[in-house]
Each structure stands twice: as structure tokens, then as C-alpha cells.
Amino acid sequence: MSPELQVALQLAIxxxxVLRKHHRTKLVIDYKKDEFDPVSVADRESDTLLRAGIAAAFPDDEILSEESPxxxxxxxxxxxxxxxxxxxxxxxxxxNTSGIMIGLLEAGKPKMGLVYLPFRNEYYYGEVGKGSYVSRLGTVEKLQVPSTTQIEGSRLVGRHVLAGDVRPIDEVVDELGFGSTIVEGCIGAKIGLIAEGKADAFIHTNLKAGKxxxxxxxxxxxxxxxASxxxxxxxxxxYTxxxxxxxxxxxxxxxxxxxAKITIKLGEINEQTHSF
Structure with a gap:
């Protein structure tokens, strides 16, 4: 691991x-945009810890966080x-589906990434030119995506659908013809499933997503x-x-x-339905 990845992992742990401390306690919840965009004391404490740790280790680097303006x-x-x-x-x-995600850009290009899942004792990590890996209960495995090229029969990673959280594009995704859907919480865990060959595709249907x-x-x-x-x-x-x-x-x-096939089929359906 590079010094950057080592620091990222130490801070994520x-x-x-912090997340464990507040988990399943009575939380004071605020909302950023609407009832489907909450923020808790755990978000804020984790944010403060991560930003302070990165700034101390790499004072010349800049930081962008979801919880900081x-x-x-x-x-x-x-x-x-x-x-x-x-x-x-x-x-x-x-x-127990939440995660902590830390990435590093260098000259506008993705350089390093870590997805830490504290309630599962596992994490995904990768560095450009060095491969990517999953550490699960102390065992490290190199990641390799599946060779899937067809939508039919492939495995989509989906989301927990909450009452009232209706998104028109969800109906479009249902029409694509995936063979099965795996429900997961953290975005990093969803894409991690693809990286380790347990899923084939993921379509994020929330317009509030960020870098x-x-x-x-x-x-x-x-x-x-x-694929990128x-x-x-x-x-x-x-990212620039x-x-x-x-x-x-x-x-x-x-x-x-x-x-490419997913992109083309989504475009064809949208031409007919104007769903997104």
C-alpha cells in the first residue's frame, strides 16, 4: 500500500x-434537500475526523467532502x-449496509480508492497500476470483474426502495431485461460486487449523487x-x-x-417514454 492508501485505511477504521458508536442510538436527524436526503451526527463526526486526518498527513492537498461546503x-x-x-x-x-469512501485525484485523474464497510469488517481498495483487492475478515483477494457482455441473464445491483421514494427511471431500468437484482446499500459496496465478480451492472437512479x-x-x-x-x-x-x-x-x-448495450437500450426506451 502507498502512504496515501495507508493513511486512508487508518482514518477509515x-x-x-464513530459510526459504530452512534449506530442504533437515538439520532438527531437533519435534512439537506428533502426527506430522502438525511444527515446525522455520525455523518458530521466522521467527516470532521477524516478531513482533519487527511489535512494533518498531507497539508498541501485539497479535500472535497459530501458534508462540507x-x-x-x-x-x-x-x-x-x-x-x-x-x-x-x-x-x-x-x-449494517453503510460505508466510508475515500478517493484521491491527481491532476484531475482518479488515483486511489478505498471503500470501508465497518459493520462487515471488510474493505475494497485499489490504486492505479497496482490492481484492486478486497479484504474480508483478514483475508485479501485480488479483484477481477466477470466477462459478461449481454444484458439478458446478467445481475444488476439495486437499491432499497423506500415508501414514497418514487423515481420514474426505476421503471425504465426494470424494462432492460436483467436476469436478477441484488439489493445493496452503500454505493461502494454495490460497485465492489461488480469488481469481485458477484454482479454485472449498477445504475444509480438518484440525481443527488456527487463525486x-x-x-x-x-x-x-x-x-x-x-469499464469506467x-x-x-x-x-x-x-472530476474536474x-x-x-x-x-x-x-x-x-x-x-x-x-x-454500451445498457446505454443504447436506455436511450431507446427514453426516446419512447421521455422518462429522464
Whole structure:
């Protein structure tokens, strides 16, 4: 592991203890945009710990966090992008599906990624040119995506659907013809399943997603041989854009061939339904 990845893992383990401390306790919940976008004291404490630790270890680097309003002055150098608690909704419900995601950009390009799942004692990690791995209960395995190229019979990673959280694009995704759906919480865990060959594709249907939701996982998936993440039109994600949010749906798949077929079929359905 590089010094950067070592620091990221040490901090993620500490932040995981913060999440455990508040898990299944009476939480004070605030909402950023609506009832489906909550933030808890655990989010904020984890954020403070991660940002302080990164700043202490790498004082010249910039930081972008989901829970901080501060934006990087530039993406020309090194920028850490963090999600202190992904799947806050599941965390509030007392589930064990939440994760901590830490990624590093260098000159605007994904460099390193870590997805830490504190309630499962496992984490995914990867560095450009060094491969990606999963550590589960102390055993480390190298990741390799499946060779899936067809939508039919493939495995989609989906979300927990909450009452009232209706998204028109969900109906479009249902029409694509995937063979089965695996339900998972943390985005990093969803894409991690593709990286280790247990799933084939993921379509994120929430327009509130940001760079913190994708960077770490993109490194892990790419280093496992997977296709780069793209938006709903098949365009690569641009981490140097000024806004922190994507304001677009995004997708991941095991192979470029599968990703291209999903993109084409989504476009064809949308031409008929105008769902997104």
C-alpha cells in the first residue's frame, strides 16, 4: 500500500468506530434537500475526523467532502474526495449496509480508492497500476470483474426502495431485461460486487449523487478490469468540473460491451417514454 492508501485505511477504521458508536442510538436527524436526503451526527463526526486526518498527513492537498461546503480551489494538483457515511438512510434505520469512501485525484485523474464497510469488517481498495483487492475478515483477494457482455441473464445491483421514494427511471431500468437484482446499500459496496465478480451492472437512479459517490469505486472497478463509470448518456465522469454534484444518473458495468448495450437500450426506451 502507498502512504496515501495507508493513511486512508487508518482514518477509515477510526471513522468506522464513530459510526459504530452512534449506530442504533437515538439520532438527531437533519435534512439537506428533502426527506430522502438525511444527515446525522455520525455523518458530521466522521467527516470532521477524516478531513482533519487527511489535512494533518498531507497539508498541501485539497479535500472535497459530501458534508462540507468547501470546494477545492483547483483540480490541477491532488484532491481527496470523501463520503464520511454512505447510505445514511440505511444507517438511520439501523441496518449494517453503510460505508466510508475515500478517493484521491491527481491532476484531475482518479488515483486511489478505498471503500470501508465497518459493520462487515471488510474493505475494497485499489490504486492505479497496482490492481484492486478486497479484504474480508483478514483475508485479501485480488479483484477481477466477470466477462459478461449481454444484458439478458446478467445481475444488476439495486437499491432499497423506500415508501414514497418514487423515481420514474426505476421503471425504465426494470424494462432492460436483467436476469436478477441484488439489493445493496452503500454505493461502494454495490460497485465492489461488480469488481469481485458477484454482479454485472449498477445504475444509480438518484440525481443527488456527487463525486464522493463515485471516485473511490471507479478506481477499484477499473483496476479490476471493469469499464469506467459513465453518465446516463455514456459519457465519462469529469472530476474536474466545478460543481461537486453530478446532477445526472450514472452507471457501472463489468465490461465496456455490457455498458454500451445498457446505454443504447436506455436511450431507446427514453426516446419512447421521455422518462429522464
Amino acid at each position: 477510526q471513522a468506522g468506530e 468547501l470546494l477545492p480551489e483547483s483540480y490541477a494538483g491532488r484532491v481527496w474526495i470523501i463520503d464520511p457515511l454512505d447510505d445514511t438512510k440505511g444507517y438511520i434505520r439501523g441496518e 464522493w459517490d463515485t471516485l473511490a469505486s471507479e478506481v477499484i472497478l477499473s483496476e479490476a478490469g471493469g 463509470l459513465v453518465d446516463i448518456d455514456g459519457k465519462p465522469l469529469d 468540473k466545478s460543481e461537486s454534484g453530478w446532477n445526472r444518473y450514472f452507471m457501472a458495468a463489468a465490461t465496456p460491451e455490457l455498458l
